Amino acid sequence: MSNVFQAGAASVETTPSLGTIINGDFVTHYTQKIHDPLHAKALVFKNDDSCLAVVIVDICVMGRELLDETKAIIEEKFGIPPGQVLISATHTHASGAVEDVHMVPADMAYRKRLPGLITKAVGKALGQIKPAQLAFGSIDVPEYVMCRRYWMEDSYSQINPVTGKADTIKTNPFGVEDQIIKPLNNPDPELSFLAIKGLDGEWISILGNYSLHYVGDWQNGTISADYFGMFSNALKEKLGAGEAFVGMMSNGTSGDINIWDFSGRVKFPEGELAKSRKIGGELADKVLEWVQGLKWDKSPQLKSSFSLLKAERRMPSSEELEKSKTILASGGLEELKPDTEGWEKLYAREQMLLNEFPEKATCPVQVLHIGEGKIGALPGEFFAETGLKIKEGLDFPYFTISLANDNVGYVPPEHEIEKGGYETWRCRISNLSTGSEELFRKKLLELIHEDKNT
Structure with a gap:
């Protein structure tokens, strides 16, 4: 039985205009300057039986209503069913706002533009499709991922603004570093990637995945793709790839992880985006160390598993x-x-x-089965613990893309909600019931193993 595998990738600029509202802070900022352009980057896979699309967008968050609208346009134009399309946000905090977050409203003019730009990226990728081969790889890079939730001295008290009671931990303890005892959790150090080349040897794309929230070394009012964009640019340069190459970095399970070292021991270069550039470049170097030894698959099977999960809210x-x-x-x-x-x-x-929200959230969970490897998709900000537990015992390549297909906000494990901290404070971006993380994790594992059970 033949299985002709083809792949294509493309990038479409999505940079907002000056004056556009920016997501990523508690209060509203407006675009004053463009440091580096934003993009929607699409990667499509096709064989005799199926077509899958992955789109990584340089943006903070995107909700299901916007993404379902976008997927419907993609299906109408290109015939790819919504369940076979994965669209995720990188979570750069220096991008246009298309969703309300805290005191920051969506910029409706920018929001109206985005579905068309994402669709255009998929169309361009389909136009680039050619016979291809792919390979999965991974390497641990622990030096850039740090838990941002800390045990504090008894003398410190963090009041939960929702309950009015004291939390037992502190997220991002700026100004009270002398009262830190130790970080609460372990990060996920794995830098995973999916590499795609044409049968002619030309590079098509590399899709990376790393559980680092964002870097954020820019001034308010700045547009930037953060380290996600720096990684992509560095890959292209270091590979010596052609103009058609598209580097991509997706956000892993990083809800409790960032780059801020509160011990003061880790030193980074100063200057706007200097830290992002360093981290992006060094992550690209790590990937390139493994490229020569990859095992290439020229006829991978393709399949998507998709489910809508019902999760109760803490109202x-x-x-x-x-x-x-x-x-x-x-x-x-x-x-x-x-x-x-x-x-x-x-x-x-x-x-x-x-209080105006439905008491239950309907949440998409997805797994792309690509040859011997799999890519999971979760619709919010999940902690490193979740990603690590999902990978336990898996004997094949796998990584989880967060902020995919929706944004239900933070979904901490139950014992993390009990400890408190910013990620757990009940609001529109943190409201699912205490057992929701386990619910998502079990459903994702069920979909991961779906091909073995059918």
């Missing part, structure tokens, strides 16, 4: 809503400051807005 009580009304009636949102009073007001607003 505010009537008493909490009444308290929120009292707090909001005192005003002050226009001059919000990042202090205890400011958090209380911001999260009071969040309770009122969350």
Whole structure:
């Protein structure tokens, strides 16, 4: 039986115009300068039986309504069913806003542009399709991933702005480094990648995956693809690849992981995007160390497993809503400051807005089966612990892309919600029930092993 495998990749610029609202902070910023362009990068795989598409977008978050709209256009134009399309955000915090997050509204003009640009990237990738081969690889790069949740000295108290009680841990303890005991969790150090070349030897794409939240060494008002873009650019340069090559970096399970070293021992170069450039370049170097020894597959089987999962939400009580009304009636949102009073007001607003949500969330979970390897897709910000548990015992190449197909916000393990910290504070981007992480993890594993059970 023949299995002619083809692949193509393409990149379409998605850089917003000056003045566009930027996601990634508690309050609104507007685009003042473009440091480096943003892109939607598409990778398509095709054989005799199936066609899969992966699109990585330089943006903070994208919700299901926007992405379902985009997938419907892709199906209408190119015939690829929505369940066979994976679209994810890199989570750069220096990009145009297409979803409301905290006090930052979506920029509707930019939001209207994005589905067409993503669709255009898929179309261009299909136009580049040619006979190809692929290979999975991975290497541990522990030096750039650090848990951002910390055990603190008893003398430190972090008040949860939702419950009014003290959390047992602190996320990003800026200014109180002397009260840190130790980081709470272990990061996932694995840099995974999928490499694709034509049968003619020409490079098509490399799709990387690393569980690092973002780097963020830019000034407010700046547009940048962060280290995700720097990695992609460095790959192309170091490979000496042609103009058609598309480097891509996806976000792994990094909800509790960043690059900020609160011990003060790790030194990075200073200057705008210097740290992003260093990390992106060195991650590219790590990938290139393994390229020569890859095992190439010229006829991989292709399949997508897709499921919609129902997850209950942690909703505010009537008493909490009444308290929120009292707090909001005192005003002050226009001059919000990042202090205890400011958090209380911001999260009071969040309770009122969350109360309008359905009590259950419908969440997409997906696995792409690509030859001997698999790629999982989860619709929010999952902790490193989740990714590590999913990979336990797997005897084939695998990585998880987060912020894919939707954004349900942070989905911490149950014991992390009990400890508190920013990621757990109930709001529109952190509201799923305490058992949701386990629910997602089990469903993803079920889909991972689906081909063995049918």
